[in-house]
Amino acid sequence: MFMKSLRSLFALLVIPLVLSMGLGLSASAMAADGQTNQQQVATNDVDLWRAVKAGDSGYTTAKGVETGVLINVVGNEGKDVRNEYLVPVMGITVVGVFAAFLFFYLVNGPSKLSKGFSGKMVLRWSKADLWIHWVLATSCLALIFTGLNIMLGKYILQPYIGEGLWAGLIYGSKTIHDWIGPVFIVSWILCVVKWMPLQTFKMYDLKWFLVVGGYVNFGPFKGKHPDSGFANAGEKMWFWTLTIFGLFIAASGLMLVLPGLDLPREASMAALLIHGISAIIIIAFTIVHVWMATVLSEGGMECMVSGYCDENWAVQHHNLWYDELKDSNGIVYKD
């Protein structure tokens, strides 16, 4: 739907420029001529012009990708989508999600452990898990910040800083983004492979959603502690979002960062848009995830610092996991 309206918008703006290449002339110029000319019978200039606009390819001595195409508007339509939708949405997402959580936090306060800290620490993450998490987290954050600069910096930073500083900043962002990308992809693969068995959805996850995970301190949800396994439903959702959009963002990122692929404009622009959409989603979840871990869920952060969680925290937030461990005598306490 909107692509269509974009197209007509584009037509209004760009086609006059294209026309100035002189191809648009002469619709019926020759036909009226009455000459016995097979050439002009076969093809008139209107057809030619139509073909050019449709992105038909011709012969050229220039080497390179799609050099025979005179006009290809797809990339420009993509640019419009990017500039008119993705850029504002990304800005709104960053600010909005952050602000919404801040608001929620101020109203709701942190989710406290109802029985307080027990002082007994239960092993939750191995050292390898911690490494994977933090490498993934760091690379992801680096990509987010550099990516935000690439997407939004032109609007929010560039006008206020000097040219030299901006050039350095944007060049740095692009370079860091390029080189951190592969780190992200590797840690993402490890994360997905290693953690996937823990992330399958169960029936009780549905209930978890019904009470918003039990983090709400007021209204009908107050004091609810829904069932949850090693990962609660929210974490599972985050995991699967990261898995799916991580795949998209990695694949599209590779398309953008490997010039040797010689992709056509359509593919490159599609990659750019997919990259942006995926980024918006991942950024939104990342913000939520960071909020939850750091301030909202009391005792949550500790898990990813030492790998151990408080026994009470385990009981309150991951009761099924705790019960299972307990039944199988699998609990490992910190010395």
Next chain:
Amino acid sequence: MRLNRKTDQAVTSDKAVLGLNRRQFLKSASLATGGIAAASMLGAGMMRKAEAKDIPHDAPTETKRTICSHCSVGCGVYAGVQNGVWTTQEPAFDHPFNAGGHCAKGAALREHGHGEKRLKYPMKLEGGKWKRLSWDQAIEEVGQQALDIRKESGPDSVFFMGSAKFSNEQAYMYRKFAAMWGTNNVDHSARICHSTTVAGVANTWGYGAQTNSFNDIRNAKAMMFIGSNPCEAHPVAMQHILIGKERGAKIIVVDPRFTRTAAKSDEFVHIRPGTDIPFIYGLLWHIFENGWEDQTFIDQRVYGMERIREEVKKYHPAEVANIVGATEEQMRRVAKLLAETKPGTIVWCMGGTQHHVGNANTRAYCILQLALGNMGVSGGGTNIFRGHDNVQGATDFGLLFDTLPGYYGLKTGSWKHWCNVWDLDYEWVKGRFDQEPRLGQDPMTSTGIPCSRWHDGVLEDKSKIAQKDNIHMAFFWGQSVNTETRGREVREALNKMKTVVVVDPFPTMAGVMHERTDGVYLLPACTQFETYGSVSASNRSLQWRTKVIEPLFESKPDHVIMYKLAKKWGIDKEFFKHIKVNGEEPLIEDITREFNRGMWTIGYTGQSPERLKMHQENWGTFDIQSLEAPGGPAKGETYGLPWPCWGTPEFKHPGTQILYRTGREVMNGGGNFRARYGVEHDGVNILAEGSYSKGSEIKDGYPEFTDKMLKQLGWWDDLTAEEKVAAEGKNWKTDISGGIQRVAIKHGCIPYGNAKARCIVWNFPDDIPLHREPLYTPRRDLVAKYPTYEDRMVARLPTLYKTIQEKDFAKDFPLIITTGRLVEYEGGGEETRSNPWLAELQQEMFIEINPADAADRGIRDGDNVFVHSPEGAKITVKAMVIPRVIPGECFMPYHFAGVFEGKSLAKNYPEGTVPYVIGEAANTVMTYGYDVVTQMQETKASLCQVSKA
């Protein structure tokens, strides 16, 4: 916003440049120039001149006026030079030919100032390795080997291949050089370009050149391009052609391919390669049938049209459709258009000339124009586009195996005329030649060995050739051997010769395609931008070039190299008798003046260096529509004084833009057909009847002027006393005072007489054009009716015709192959493929093949394919699958070289000289076939097979 050129000079400044003020700078620049000679023994790296990027923008710019050295359109160029480096190229908007326009080659001209891939110093192949030589040593060795061969085998065993890249002065000197050496084995690429035109057209009406001009095409109402593709070969001519079209002219393109020019046409006629004569006769059939011919014109100015009328009856529409492939309807439409839309012009190029019946093709085109009465008028004529920048000049100066400068021929009288001009003793010149008749031919007065067949001169059994011995040594002076057909024989001949000498800015194919380990010399010549002189465009205008830069590396101008060799051979005193030599450089202006004194036949006499330089300085005063100067110092003159520019320079003839134009006085560029073949034939008068140029005091035809004729007319006393002395016993061609010409023109008469053009050329094997199937024809069914000639001796060489046509190759080689040009490259392509700006555009040799033929062979666009020749050779090229060619026909560009039958020759080049792009040479698979009059090679109609590689 108006954006006009503000000045010819870029911003100049007197302020300090690199810590120098301008005065000091100039001083240091001149020191630097002197230093180049001193540095010449340093390594190539050291010798690299300053690059454009090292020159500060505000260094003073000197703007030089020069002429593009690629094609014969003759586009003007403003070259900006800073610190001796060619840094800018600006459009010459005021130049009357191109108005600033350039094709890819012209727009890349400045790259000549870089010359990355040029041959940097004299070299010699020794033990399979290139070894650097000093100039003196190179000249000593090359010169001595020539002398040794001369002693053993006679002067005819040295072959002088010349070039259409020479300036007029150099071309003239090269022809004289061969004469001084004592041989007629001198030729250049005009042989394989328009030799058939020169022979065919000159024998029809007098001069074998473009009759009108590029600019005059603006005035045509119809244009027929046959075997001509100016979009690729003469792009700037398209400026005038398209303006003509916009003014309402109809364009007809006749070609085997749907060319870029065809895309701009109103009517495209496909003809099978090699069927030009039946096509023209097919048009004439409709013209005669409907009474569309110009009978008054024919009666007054044409001889022998009745014979044509008889012959044409055989070419009725069904027959033409069968031979040519064009339908009756289309033929009638084209004939009607030409008959009703006048004036109309015919343009032809290699597509018409490069056939074994090329001379007859060109005559057929002329006959069509004669029948239509399109000659001698603005907008009409035969606009024959020449190829190289100075192929017209080099042809005019007789850089040919069959004539002395000015088409004087090789008769004793001709030699005596030139000895008179040279102020040399005829007996001395004669003594330089082989004195014995060979196979009944006298070496001095008989035609030599042509450019197209020098390899036969090496390889043929020596008892069968009309000279003492085979060719044992050849100078390839500015010519690419990959433009000659039968590549395998070319290689064999290069292998067999005692010594191969390449004199060229580049190593060229002759330097690398052989399998020798010794006896090859490469002498670096410089380009026309590193010297100066005059150049003749296709329209016969002469243009002066200024030297742009000093010769790059150790290269030298051609005339300097000739001087050095002449000195070694001990003929320099005679060679340069009236030409001043500064150090080792003969003075160009003296050479111009010398040929001014001798070129009476074609009016190369009025174009003194002073007049040409004045035209050069005043490009902008000539009107682009008329080519004439309405005011200014050249008032009333035509740009470049197109020949014939009669009389002496002082006579101030304005040049002749349109040949045979009876509507003007001779003194104003008018004229009529030339009386070149006597006054009657078979008892019939062949002088003009009732037609004469405006203002002529003889109101009828008249023969060419001689001293006797002046006396009979009572005009003898119009000569001055000195003129009388010079004119006594002479004619308009040999009177070197110019008196006879002056007096004839004073009485409104043209010196060469006033005759009819002749449709019957009784001195040729076919006195009227006859269709003969190509030697390699796919139409075996037509061979019996339209057979080729019997094998015969042409010039010094036995030449095959029937022997080849007898064999049926069409079964195994079903595809017709024709060759042609690409806009980005020129000639053999060595120069243009070494120019990165051009080479980047065409990186691979290819063959155009129709999708149907490609599908039959499982070939897809971009595949590697083999092209097989019926003579055995096989090359590997890329397939370009395209409907431009019809099923059954293929096309290849001929500019590529550097790969031979699948093997790269890159390692054979001296270090750093491999062109940016190399590829298979089309002519490796092109086959036997030579014009019966001029030995033009057949490159436009042969057979091949294509298979997937």
Next chain:
Amino acid sequence: MANMKFLCDTKRCIECNGCVTACKNANASAIGWGIQRRRVVTLNDGEPGEASISVACMHCTDAPCMAVCPADCFYRTDEGIVLHNKETCIGCGYCLYACPFGAPQFPKKNAFGSRGKMDKCTFCAGGPAPDFSEEERKLYGANRIAEGKLPLCAELCATKSLLAGDALVISNIFRERSAARGAPEALWGYKPTTG
């Protein structure tokens, strides 16, 4: 103020590639083998209806490259010429994706990462570096506009097919040509604007 545009008259264009090499000639200091700021495209090659057209940066009024560039390295001169700052360019390639005419070119074919500094037609107007400076010549090539000259590609066009200059002026030239060709109704198909 002028509003610079190119216009290629397809009725005159013969695919001689003069504009392509003219560009190389003028801008040799900035562009080497592999970069062609201008190219000629022939449609229906080898068939009736064949037409050629020379294309480079069109210096669009609402330039997609400028809009999409994350580094904001593009700018428009007073003459309406779209230029870019190679110091700021990060080689991301977005302009290449967005440009309908395929004008942006990249010099390097890295396996990974940046494509190098983008290069495109400058309308022979150099770049942000000081006029005629060494830096300008090496990064952007010629600055003919500052010398009071038009782009060399159009000035050297063999058949005067490629026109460059103020949109009004060149559209008038073109209008006159079309009218002279006897097809006044065949003007641009729209009223040429200068905006």
